[in-house]
Amino acid sequence: MSEQRVPILVYHHVYPDDMLATCESLSGIIGQSEFQRQMEYIAQEGWQVISMTAVLDWLTRKRVVPDRAVAMNFDNGWLDTRTVTMPIMQEFGMKATCYVITDGLEAASAGRSQSVRTQTEGVVERPFMDWDHARELLDANWEIGAHTATHCKMTDKHAAGGDQAVLWEIETSNAIIEKRLGLAVDHFAYPSGSRSIRIDELLAPYYRSLRLWHCEFPIQWSFTDHATSRLAIDCQNVDARVSFEDFKRIFTDAQELQ
Numbered sequence: 453m454s455e456q457r458v459p460i461l462v463y464h465h466v467y468p469d470d471m472l473a474t475c476e477s478l479s480g481i482i483g484q485s486e487f488q489r490q491m492e493y494i495a496q497e498g499w500q501v502i503s504m505t506a507v508l509d510w511l512t513r514k515r516v517v518p519d520r521a522v523a524m525n526f527d528n529g530w531l532d533t534r535t536v537t538m539p540i541m542q543e544f545g546m547k548a549t550c551y552v553i554t555d556g557l558e559a560a561s562a563g564r565s566q567s568v569r570t571q572t573e574g575v576v577e578r579p580f581m582d583w584d585h586a587r588e589l590l591d592a593n594w595e596i597g598a599h600t601a602t603h604c605k606m607t608d609k610h611a612a613g614g615d616q617a618v619l620w621e622i623e624t625s626n627a628i629i630e631k632r633l634g635l636a637v638d639h640f641a642y643p644s645g646s647r648s649i650r651i652d653e654l655l656a657p658y659y660r661s662l663r664l665w666h667c668e669f670p671i672q673w674s675f676t677d678h679a680t681s682r683l684a685i686d687c688q689n690v691d692a693r694v695s696f697e698d699f700k701r702i703f704t705d706a707q708e709l710q
């Protein structure tokens with residue numbers, strides 16, 4: 453059906469519930485039991501989790517996907533994606549795409565910590581997964597996507613250093629992912645959703661898809677459908693600030709709009 457809409461859910465951290473009390477802000481963070489409740493809802497309502505490759509095949513009309521298809525994204529490559537999220541997803545027979553910051557995984561693999569600037573949490577120094585963890589995600593049929601080397605805002609990078617600076621970010625991150633995982637990455641997510649038409653043009657030859665990121669309150673869900681450009685894949689940011697009612701609305705809206 454041409455009017456089909458596919459929700460793409462973006463998460464950052466999934467933490468054990470007792471860790472939530474220690475978090476100053478819940479931006480970019482959700483507790484394990486709330487996350488489990490959401491995955492239960494998806495499964496019970498008959499939604500099937502598909503990969504970003506399947507989303508792109510559907511978008512380019514190479515493949516039909518189930519009427520109730522949803523994609524799951526986890527940004528940055530945080531350690532908890534491997535230790536907390538992946539086992540929960542496995543329980544439900546679900547897989548996801550993890551968009552990794554290569555500087556973070558390089559640091560973790562060398563036993564160092566790495567601070568990054570994020571839209572959700574500000575400047576933070578939290579544990580990243582290492583490349584062995586990323587390999588374990590691949591072994592569990594997850595996909596690995598690119599998310600730059602340093603998690604810079606691409607528009608800032610372009611303003612400071614022009615096209616070359618932007619290309620350095622993606623060529624560096626692609627080369628490291630290829631070296632560590634033997635993988636050519638197909639999918640890219642813009643850190644903090646920071647992009648421009650010029651940057652889209654620069655990145656278009658490198659990736660099959662460029663994913664946006666945005667987060668606004670009150671929540672307004674928007675969807676990826678056949679009118680969506682592969683250079684502007686839309687998504688829903690989900691964290692503990694999203695009520696369960698609003699979460700369910702992602703799926704009822706996606707169906708009602710069809």
Ligand SMILES: [Zn+2]
Nearest residue numbers: 527528643644
């Ligand atoms: Zn990010």
